[in-house]
Amino acid sequence: xxxxxxxxxSFSFTDTQFAYAIIVPILLIEAALxxxxxxxxxxxxLGEVDPATGAxxxxxxxxxxxxxxxxxxxxxxxxxxxxxxxATIGAVSLSLFLALIMNENFTGRxxxxxxxxxxxxxxxxxxxxxxxxxxxxxxxxLNSILLSLKLINTYKVWLxxxxxxxWVVVVWLWHFAPLGAFFILSALQSIPQELYNAAKVDGAGxxxxxxxxxxxxxxxxxxxxxxxxxxxxxxxxxxxxxxxGGGPGMSTExxxxxxxxxxxxxxxxxxxxxxxYILLLISFALAMMYFVLLTRRRR
Amino acid sequence: MIIKKIAIYLLVITVSIWSLFPIFWAFIMSISTNVELxxxxxxxxxxxxxxxxxxxxxxxxxxxxxVISGQAEFIKRGLINSAFVAFITCITTTLIAxxxxxxxxxxxxxxxxxxxxxxxxxxxxxxxxxxxxxxYIFWKYRLLGTYQGLIIAHMAALIPLLMWVLMGFFSxxxxxxxxxxxxxxxxxxxxxxxxxxxxxxxxxxxxxxLAFTTSWNxxxxxxxxxxxxxxxxxxxxxxxxFTMVAQYALLGASCTLSMIPPIVLSTIFERYILRxxxxxxxxxxxxx
Numbered sequence: 001x002x003x004x005x006x007x008x009x010s011f012s013f014t015d016t017q018f019a020y021a022i023i024v025p026i027l028l029i030e031a032a033l034x035x036x037x038x039x040x041x042x043x044x045x046l047g048e049v050d051p052a053t054g055a056x057x058x059x060x061x062x063x064x065x066x067x068x069x070x071x072x073x074x075x076x077x078x079x080x081x082x083x084x085x086x087a088t089i090g091a092v093s094l095s096l097f098l099a100l101i102m103n104e105n106f107t108g109r110x111x112x113x114x115x116x117x118x119x120x121x122x123x124x125x126x127x128x129x130x131x132x133x134x135x136x137x138x139x140x141x142l143n144s145i146l147l148s149l150k151l152i153n154t155y156k157v158w159l160x161x162x163x164x165x166x167w168v169v170v171v172w173l174w175h176f177a178p179l180g181a182f183f184i185l186s187a188l189q190s191i192p193q194e195l196y197n198a199a200k201v202d203g204a205g206x207x208x209x210x211x212x213x214x215x216x217x218x219x220x221x222x223x224x225x226x227x228x229x230x231x232x233x234x235x236x237x238x239x240x241x242x243x244x245g246g247g248p249g250m251s252t253e254x255x256x257x258x259x260x261x262x263x264x265x266x267x268x269x270x271x272x273x274x275x276x277y278i279l280l281l282i283s284f285a286l287a288m289m290y291f292v293l294l295t296r297r298r299r
Numbered sequence: 300m301i302i303k304k305i306a307i308y309l310l311v312i313t314v315s316i317w318s319l320f321p322i323f324w325a326f327i328m329s330i331s332t333n334v335e336l337x338x339x340x341x342x343x344x345x346x347x348x349x350x351x352x353x354x355x356x357x358x359x360x361x362x363x364x365x366v367i368s369g370q371a372e373f374i375k376r377g378l379i380n381s382a383f384v385a386f387i388t389c390i391t392t393t394l395i396a397x398x399x400x401x402x403x404x405x406x407x408x409x410x411x412x413x414x415x416x417x418x419x420x421x422x423x424x425x426x427x428x429x430x431x432x433x434x435y436i437f438w439k440y441r442l443l444g445t446y447q448g449l450i451i452a453h454m455a456a457l458i459p460l461l462m463w464v465l466m467g468f469f470s471x472x473x474x475x476x477x478x479x480x481x482x483x484x485x486x487x488x489x490x491x492x493x494x495x496x497x498x499x500x501x502x503x504x505x506x507x508x509l510a511f512t513t514s515w516n517x518x519x520x521x522x523x524x525x526x527x528x529x530x531x532x533x534x535x536x537x538x539x540x541f542t543m544v545a546q547y548a549l550l551g552a553s554c555t556l557s558m559i560p561p562i563v564l565s566t567i568f569e570r571y572i573l574r575x576x577x578x579x580x581x582x583x584x585x586x587x
Binding site for chain 2: 015016018019020022023026027029030033034035036037038040041044098101104106108112113114115116117118119121122123124125126127129130131133134138139140141143144145147148155174178231234235237238241242256259260263264269272273276277279280283284286287290291
């Protein structure tokens with residue numbers, strides 16, 4: 001009966017119990033809202049779905065096998081890697097470039113930082129739509145400006161089969177590079193000024209100072225930006241939907257857009273889910289890399 | 300020195316144009332007429348600026364073509380719905396995520412790395428790959444086209460992100476104050492509320508803004524879960540508008556309105572948002 005006595009009754013958690021009391025419900029919410037859909041998607045990917053009734057007929061790995069044999073899927077995988085590699089290279093170099101400018105000392109530096117941040121704050125979908133109107137071949141303002149400056153004679157089509165993907169990269173970079181830039185900037189600001197001064201005294205030039213002083217300090221941030229941008233480029237969807245819609249032809253149909261098209265235009269749920277799983281596995285591999293990088297201590 | 304200064308300012312101007320031009324252009328479209336926008340070459344500075352399309356969206360004037368008035372009506376509804384969804388989402392998400400972030404940033408418990416891994420993984424999942432089961436589950440529980448449905452979807456995506464960010468923030472706060480409060484007899488939750496929350500206020504404010512803008516900007520879930528319903532938010536409404544040809548000015552006005560809240564919020568809170576370093580790798584490293 002001792003425990004009913006208010007004096008002796010102590011309702012106190014240990015640290016571990018307290019942590020579990022908060023973390024476990026959150027994990028359960030996440031399990032319900034993302035774990036369950038993922039498992040359900042696995043189930044659909046193993047079957048054929050009747051779009052009218054939603055009934056699933058299990059067919060084993062047929063969807064996966066045909067996806068692996070389908071040249072359309074192959075092409076979109078190649079396109080995805082093509083997009084990811086240019087986007088990643090672009091993201092790392094543009095982020096570094098922006099960060100180096102922001103790290104300089106000049107009047108108006110705070111305003112400039114806000115300006116650099118803005119593209120990241122706007123919606124990827126909305127800004128891609130605006131870019132689409134800017135690049136439009138009929139009334140686009142890019143054409144207007146170039147025509148007014150007499151740099152072109154007639155309005156040009158910018159989103160051609162050959163160059164559309166590069167334009168997607170440009171628009172994606174417009175949106176994503178600020179994030180990377182601020183990662184690198186925070187690393188740049190942790191470099192002690194004395195190191196630069198010492199290097200200057202030793203007569204090191206700009207390039208040497210960058211390589212021997214700056215680079216070792218920001219190497220880790222560059223790596224993070226590299227992996228993060230690969231991951232984000234891999235998941236990119238809004239920019240494709242708003243800017244090119246997978247076209248012209250199939251020239252910008254990456255995996256994410258292909259999944260969308262198969263699901264919502266062709267109602268081929270089983271096949272789309274199988275491709276989703278291929279996408280999911282690749283993103284998990286990338287996420288694992290990221291996790292290892294994050295949890296590994298900096299030497 | 301002078302040459303270096305000039306070079307820097309040239310770069311600053313170039314980058315500023317690059318960053319601001321699309322935003323500027325959306326604004327210009329919104330105050331132009333369709334005639335000026337579709338002339339060749341288009342007028343970059345409108346000859347007769349007009350606020351007609353903003354008035355149209357807020358229902359102050361009407362157009363003869365009922366289709367256009369109808370689209371403007373959708374945009375207005377979308378603005379209200381987006382604000383509502385983003386507001387509820389950011390409040391609930393921040394509440395849950397700040398508790399979770401506090402625990403992750405402060406406590407050690409068996410299975411911490413594993414739970415962190417789960418949280419991280421659920422953030423890595425490409426949204427497009429779970430959209431079909433999401434749609435199906437929402438259809439089954441009658442959540443399609445409802446506010447609560449979209450709010451749940453946004454919460455699911457945002458809780459991991461915010462926990463990640465806040466965990467880093469909490470782990471940087473001095474532990475002594477909290478320890479003192481605990482010694483004075485505060486319970487953990489009380490210590491959290493009375494001591495940690497005030498100290499963490501800037502970080503939590505920034506996280507709230509991050510949640511608000513992400514939910515406000517979100518397209519894919521909003522598009523698939525609310526299109527055509529009374530809960531349709533702004534991005535799907537703009538998508539609907541875009542399919543109509545030659546309504547550039549109305550499109551510009553809608554895009555401008557959609558960009559105002561994120562731009563204003565991140566301008567005001569720039570310092571705090573940057574202090575979070577968004578998905579802070581540094582503190583995550585300390586954590587392991």
